[in-house]
Amino acid sequence: MSPPFVTLGPWLRRTFGRGVHRVALDAGSTCPNRDGTRGFGGCAYCDVEGSGTGALRSGTELAEQLERGIERVRRRDADPGVIAYFQSYSNTYVQSDRLREVLAVVEPRIADPVVAVSVATRPDTLSDSALECLGELAQRVPVWVELGLEAADDEVLESIHRFHTVEEFRRAVVRCRAAGLAVIGHAILGLPGDGREGARRTARVLAECAVEGVKVHNLMVLRRTRFERNWRAGELAVLDVETYVEWLADFVERLHPGAVLHRLTGDAPPAQRLAPHWGVHKNEVRERLAAALERRGSRQGSLVKPAPGDGADTRPSGGAQVPKR
Numbered sequence: 001m002s003p004p005f006v007t008l009g010p011w012l013r014r015t016f017g018r019g020v021h022r023v024a025l026d027a028g029s030t031c032p033n034r035d036g037t038r039g040f041g042g043c044a045y046c047d048v049e050g051s052g053t054g055a056l057r058s059g060t061e062l063a064e065q066l067e068r069g070i071e072r073v074r075r076r077d078a079d080p081g082v083i084a085y086f087q088s089y090s091n092t093y094v095q096s097d098r099l100r101e102v103l104a105v106v107e108p109r110i111a112d113p114v115v116a117v118s119v120a121t122r123p124d125t126l127s128d129s130a131l132e133c134l135g136e137l138a139q140r141v142p143v144w145v146e147l148g149l150e151a152a153d154d155e156v157l158e159s160i161h162r163f164h165t166v167e168e169f170r171r172a173v174v175r176c177r178a179a180g181l182a183v184i185g186h187a188i189l190g191l192p193g194d195g196r197e198g199a200r201r202t203a204r205v206l207a208e209c210a211v212e213g214v215k216v217h218n219l220m221v222l223r224r225t226r227f228e229r230n231w232r233a234g235e236l237a238v239l240d241v242e243t244y245v246e247w248l249a250d251f252v253e254r255l256h257p258g259a260v261l262h263r264l265t266g267d268a269p270p271a272q273r274l275a276p277h278w279g280v281h282k283n284e285v286r287e288r289l290a291a292a293l294e295r296r297g298s299r300q301g302s303l304v305k306p307a308p309g310d311g312a313d314t315r316p317s318g319g320a321q322v323p324k325r
């Protein structure tokens, strides 16, 4: 039986007609929240690796990363689709020439096997020229922009040193859409000061923005972060799995029914993660979420009020084709 929410794996198979795998690429991007442009020291939960190496990778190095990733995937799947995933977080925080050089790496592999390109960045680092580069690529292959919202509350964002606002996120989604790009919004549940109502509020904003995809995870305390200090001082608590699943169910009920859930829990390596240690596999979190929603008699989007004139044709398509709005 299919779960009462839209999960990524089956959606990818339905959309692209084959198994699709992510190949992570490190373009060595930098971050305006570390170099002083927006802030110093980074977001409170981000470890020092989160902003990439700072050493920009040459086009050749990046092409090698992609080819090696494709080879790895083909050892598991003879005919895979691949998402070229520019993971280090502020990939558009570079000059447009550099962004073009980075994106050019996927060109020879479009369709075989690259079926989508995913670019992680911040809502406040999307220049017009960056959107133009991404929009040009989106004419040949679906392009997803992964944008961190994290929490839909400016005070919470300030307290965790995100140094962008909810309004900047909203504007960034509108601009991405105008450029023909799909958006995957990121959220963290359990940030200090956010609470259960914060989880609901964040979902509502993501639904209002009609993002095509969502990545959500529980707050994790990683080594070498500001949160490590707070946690060691006993000033920061993390959610237990039971509480997380209930808050996650609240969150999913308020998302757009067509948004694809790309991630439902955090998966930081155990050596980096100080808390929590649930000992629960991510598949079990997914099953517990399905059970919680079934107990409530609800499903993804069941608490979203449809906008006047809203219909199936205006719902997020997950980003395989950018929907007309």
Ligand code: SF4
Binding pocket: 031, 032, 033, 034, 041, 042, 043, 046, 047, 050, 051, 052, 089, 090, 122
């Ligand atoms: S989470 Fe992203 S924006 Fe925040 S410090 Fe890390 S790389 Fe920068």
